Amino acid sequence: MRIDRFKLTTELMRQDMTQKQLAEKAGISRVTVNGIKSGRSCSDEVGKKIAKALGVDVTEIIEQR
Numbered sequence: 133m134r135i136d137r138f139k140l141t142t143e144l145m146r147q148d149m150t151q152k153q154l155a156e157k158a159g160i161s162r163v164t165v166n167g168i169k170s171g172r173s174c175s176d177e178v179g180k181k182i183a184k185a186l187g188v189d190v191t192e193i194i195e196q197r
Contacts, residue, residue, distance in 0.1 A: 133173060133175065133176050133178075133190075133194060134174075134195045135179055135182065135193050135194055135195065136195045137168075137170075137171060139192065139193045140168065140169060140182070141169065143186050143188060143193065144186075147186065147187075151165045151166060151169065152165075154182065154185055157185040158182050158185035159181060164178065165182075179193075
């Protein structure tokens with residue numbers, strides 16, 4: 133799964149949340165969050181954890197092909 137970097141950044145800004153706060157809330161490492169923001173793909177499980185931590189549906193933050 134590839135999370136859209138722009139959508140992720142926008143959602144973090146909207147919620148006034150840092151990468152570290154997202155990582156803690158999602159139960160993943162800050163390095164993983166940073167990698168995703170840099171354009172790396174992630175597992176479906178990690179994508180779902182990020183969406184849940186942000187309070188959005190995973191379809192709202194994934195890249196559309």
